[in-house]
Amino acid sequence: MAIELSELRSFVVLADHLHFGQAAEALHVSQPALTKQIQRLEDKVTGPLLIRGYRRVSLTPAGEILRDRARTLLRDAEIAEQMARLAVNGKAGLLRIGFGIASLAAGLPEILTRFRQHFPEVQVAMRDMSTPGQIEALERGDIDVGFVRLPVERPDLVTLPVLEEMLVAAVPRGMSYRKGLSSLRNESFVVISRSVSTSFFDHLVQTCRAAGFSPRIVQEVNELFTVLNLVQAGVGVSLVPRSANLMRVPHVRLLDTGVAEAKWKIGLAWRKRDESDSLVRNFISLARRPRSVY
Amino acid sequence: MAIELSELRSFVVLADHLHFGQAAEALHVSQPALTKQIQRLEDKVTGPLLIRGYRRVSLTPAGEILRDRARTLLRDAEIAEQMARLAVNGKAGLLRIGFGIASLAAGLPEILTRFRQHFPEVQVAMRDMSTPGQIEALERGDIDVGFVRLPVERPDLVTLPVLEEMLVAAVPRGMSYRKGLSSLRNESFVVISRSVSTSFFDHLVQTCRAAGFSPRIVQEVNELFTVLNLVQAGVGVSLVPRSANLMRVPHVRLLDTGVAEAKWKIGLAWRKRDESDSLVRNFISLARRPRSVY
DNA sequence: CGATAGCCATTCCTACAAGTTATCAAAATA
DNA sequence: TATTTTGATAACTTGTAGGAATGGCTATCG
Numbered sequence: 043m044a045i046e047l048s049e050l051r052s053f054v055v056l057a058d059h060l061h062f063g064q065a066a067e068a069l070h071v072s073q074p075a076l077t078k079q080i081q082r083l084e085d086k087v088t089g090p091l092l093i094r095g096y097r098r099v100s101l102t103p104a105g106e107i108l109r110d111r112a113r114t115l116l117r118d119a120e121i122a123e124q125m126a127r128l129a130v131n132g133k134a135g136l137l138r139i140g141f142g143i144a145s146l147a148a149g150l151p152e153i154l155t156r157f158r159q160h161f162p163e164v165q166v167a168m169r170d171m172s173t174p175g176q177i178e179a180l181e182r183g184d185i186d187v188g189f190v191r192l193p194v195e196r197p198d199l200v201t202l203p204v205l206e207e208m209l210v211a212a213v214p215r216g217m218s219y220r221k222g223l224s225s226l227r228n229e230s231f232v233v234i235s236r237s238v239s240t241s242f243f244d245h246l247v248q249t250c251r252a253a254g255f256s257p258r259i260v261q262e263v264n265e266l267f268t269v270l271n272l273v274q275a276g277v278g279v280s281l282v283p284r285s286a287n288l289m290r291v292p293h294v295r296l297l298d299t300g301v302a303e304a305k306w307k308i309g310l311a312w313r314k315r316d317e318s319d320s321l322v323r324n325f326i327s328l329a330r331r332p333r334s335v336y
Numbered sequence: 337m338a339i340e341l342s343e344l345r346s347f348v349v350l351a352d353h354l355h356f357g358q359a360a361e362a363l364h365v366s367q368p369a370l371t372k373q374i375q376r377l378e379d380k381v382t383g384p385l386l387i388r389g390y391r392r393v394s395l396t397p398a399g400e401i402l403r404d405r406a407r408t409l410l411r412d413a414e415i416a417e418q419m420a421r422l423a424v425n426g427k428a429g430l431l432r433i434g435f436g437i438a439s440l441a442a443g444l445p446e447i448l449t450r451f452r453q454h455f456p457e458v459q460v461a462m463r464d465m466s467t468p469g470q471i472e473a474l475e476r477g478d479i480d481v482g483f484v485r486l487p488v489e490r491p492d493l494v495t496l497p498v499l500e501e502m503l504v505a506a507v508p509r510g511m512s513y514r515k516g517l518s519s520l521r522n523e524s525f526v527v528i529s530r531s532v533s534t535s536f537f538d539h540l541v542q543t544c545r546a547a548g549f550s551p552r553i554v555q556e557v558n559e560l561f562t563v564l565n566l567v568q569a570g571v572g573v574s575l576v577p578r579s580a581n582l583m584r585v586p587h588v589r590l591l592d593t594g595v596a597e598a599k600w601k602i603g604l605a606w607r608k609r610d611e612s613d614s615l616v617r618n619f620i621s622l623a624r625r626p627r628s629v630y
Numbered sequence: 631c632g633a634t635a636g637c638c639a640t641t642c643c644t645a646c647a648a649g650t651t652a653t654c655a656a657a658a659t660a
Numbered sequence: 661t662a663t664t665t666t667g668a669t670a671a672c673t674t675g676t677a678g679g680a681a682t683g684g685c686t687a688t689c690g
Binding site for chain 1: 338339340341342345380381382383384385387396397398401402405406408409412413415416417419420421423424425428429430612613614615
């Protein structure tokens, strides 16, 4: 028979009181019960842990060693139980989140901040990847939730629309925009590289097409922030997510395209079989709750 | 109710097998018993640790966390039990040993070596102190055993003669020693400082007195080895423990004094109330066993 | 010195908790 | 639809941990 934690708990309390009666009271058991618990423990370690003297109980050297080890053991057990309890409630563990260009500027940072506040014990791993990349990563189990461009139609994935995003024209101050998007038909375009996000790039081209022209792309960069700065510098114009206004680059105006195709939905995606995973569930329900946008 | 190690043991085995029937068999219990154990555990952490699918049991994220923590916890518990078991048998713990000038050269190193071989888990702390210092340290509980000059007469201490030691004359090669110790009546003496060991110093003077003279002390040093080297260098002569021959300083002869007072007994001393301390008992019984001397 | 008090061990009994056997229920094959 | 696999449930049994009462040892006190 191996040692049980309850025995160690009793032993540690006894080691603190050095008095069977008082320790028993502290443990809410009768004194004979404690005596027998300690005897069991002493049987298991094949020797005495305490010296029972007249009105004086003291620890043997072995008892002192076990007391010290038992203390840390009990603390560790406490922590293990606590962590498991947090984990089953989705309050601890590891959540791997995929996100793309647009979602970063949009609601993601705020959702993340809120999630961190609610579940400080959860480790969050962020992975920057395109929507198709996220879908593949979800199916392969490399990430747990993704911020994807909707719609996603996969039998094993579930999605939840989180917000509607739209492309707006980013033009330097002073540039004419009388006729809406088509005003930019002859301008130079600075865009995020197609290799960074195929879908975003394609969507930009698509939107221009809807306005009746093909954008003349003169520069491709990797960051949305860079795009805006190049627009400010007069290198060209661009179409960016409306949420880019959060970046507040001066002298750059963000203007409605007036084109229906400019809009798209961003949503959360996760595995259907993770519906029961409380960590994922917690994240979803937090993202679902109303939040300030822009 | 708090978690018990037996529950964690069952859970870990189940997490390894991922099959209730097989895990139950491995644990030598029936399958329903295991099912209930796991249910208890899941109650305690307030949520599921396993997903029971058709022909497929798998761990929840919380289950994985608990499995990992449980494993280290069980290992630690194992170690704690093992250490306690060793400790009650006097095979682990801390033994503080006092020793003086003479005992170091005498049997101590060998006893120590043997003790280390038999009880490798026992930490040994050595403290260099005189016989009266050791007696006081024993009574104050600062050391557990001491190598002392006998006799010791204290009601709360027990002693065991270990070996008989005697002072021998240390003279440089070529010096006359025809008439025994009294040959040295007019020589210069190099001795160990009285502040290092009062009893040793006094014993040296006592021995000379028995030979009919008072030693003329020209130098006091702190180490026996230094004494021998000064003798070799011709600074003077001395009386040293016979066991000093182990140091084998060349050109120094160690010669019998022919004086009964030169002899004394070295013994082990320990607290009477430590008779039940298996660590001390083990050391004593090892010291008691026959050993090679010189 | 016998009486007393303090304190742990022992004994005996009860009750609950944990185990066993037998059976059920769900899900995927064949 | 019958069968197989596998975990959950039900009903019953038993081991054992805990409670109350008692015993026994030891130092102190009147």
